[in-house]
Amino acid sequence: MAFFMDPGAMFLGCLGTSEQKFLVKLIETAAKNGYTRFVEPCAGTFAMSNLAVQNGFKPSQIECSDVAMMPSVLGYAITEQSLEPLEIHAQGFTDEELLDPATALYAQLYLRTSKNAGNEYFYNILMDLKLRREEHIASINQQIETTKNLLHGMSYRPMDMWKHLDEVLDDPHAIVIANPPTYFSGYEKYYDTQGKMVWKEPEYELFDPETGHKKFYDMCMGRKALVICYQEKKPGEAVGYTIYARSSTRADLNAYITTNREEEATMLANGKKIKRPSESKLEPLECSMLPRDYEITENSKIQIISIKSAEAQYYRQLWTHNFVGSSATFNRAVLIDGMIAGVFGISKMQATSLFIWYVMKVPHMTYRLGRLLYMLAQNQNFINTILDDLEREKVTKVRTAMLTKYPENKEVRGIMKLVNRQADKNNGFKLTYEAEITDRTEEETLKEWLRRERQWQKNRAKNMK
Secondary structure (H helix, E strand, O other): OOOOOOHHHHHHHOOHHHHHHHHHHOOOHOOOOOOOOEOOOOOOOOOHHHHHHHOOOHHHHHHEEOOOOOHHHHHHOOOOOOOOHOOEEEEOOOHHHHHOOOHHHHHHHHHHHHHHOOOHHHHHHHHHHHOOHHHHHHHHHHHHHEEEEHHOOEEEEEEHHHHHHHHHHHOOOOEEEEEEOOOOOOOHHHHHOOEEEEOOOOOOOOHHHHHHHHHHHHHOOOOOOOEEEEEEOOOOOOOOEEEEEEEEOOOOOOEEEEEEEHHHHHHHOOOOOOOOOHHHOOOOOOOOOOOOOOOOOOOOOOOEEEHHHHHHHHHHHOOOOOOOOOOOOOOEEEEEEOOEEEEEEEOOOOOEEEEEEEEEEEOOOOOOOOHHHHHHHHHHHHOOOOOOHHHHHOEEEEEEEEEEEEOOHHHEEEEEHHHHEEOOOOOOOEEEEEEEOOOHHHHHHHHHHHHHHHHHHHHHHHHHH
């Protein structure tokens, strides 16, 4: 009997042959296209790392983490770390015995099986484990050696997924493949020994699939690493860009493989060479830029037009000193009286909301043009140009996330609501804002924006006195 009973069940869900085949090509192409760091949080049985090392990545390029004892013991064995820092204790086993990885894994299997010994099926398994103890330990040890020979050279740490992600998401050469639990607390229940086996587990946050994927992509959106995530959701409720789907994995759920960068991940999955952000050819639009002192009035003509990614990137690089070469699914430019005033990107990220990836605008001496772009992105008429009939029924909100030194972003104050604030060790804060979709026209939006700007200018002048 292998100690991987139902291997990775709680981490990989129903990840089957077709999903693995899809990921193999993506991983293989990524290894040939400048990705030199392969990250597997929620490592479980190291299934993704196995795929990586067999398809172009060196073990030294692979780093894994988990918060459970079983993968931590296996990870320590692969990386030849002593189990002593894990402080494992188990009923019926000496602490010295538990320094052996195979024995520690056997003890975990034996003790979690014992909790169901009242059931005849599990009783028979328990008796087999007891009577053939040495054979089982030898079998486990053989499996450890096989995995060790394949992955030796990788790194492993007992670590919460969120902390690991925070370390790697700003690396443009990193590809992250995450398979967080498909059941809330499912892994904890599956491997529960009812307190008969304990260890020095790291601090971590339980992953709830109902809310966790939204938090996951709020964190990964717009970051430099390419992120891939497996999830099981009801039809149409996957979070992130869906690049693969399979129906009816269990009950009424579908399997989805999602990402934070749709175009790039799709190209990799199809075996196509990608261009790194720095290689992109940037293109300006065939129109002039709004002058810094241009007066905007209620009679100004405002337009939202579709633009290519390279055109959006041109202005993003022009108007910001901290350019990141990612792009949204839908890139749009805002023209005022025929002149470009700003660009923004928007994407379908959840069943009930759209996500604003970026807003960049002409530096203006008088107006806060970014606020106008955020307001235009909330209008139902604009959103209808992106969504189909079914999606329009579901989508009710627009969301965005920002990294900032301050606990609030003044650019969206009063037009979007702060719904989440998280500390970020590199930037200060990660802020998530959202707003309900409005029924304004572009002309009405311009007038409302101008009213707010004039009031702001009046208050500002009064305060300066």
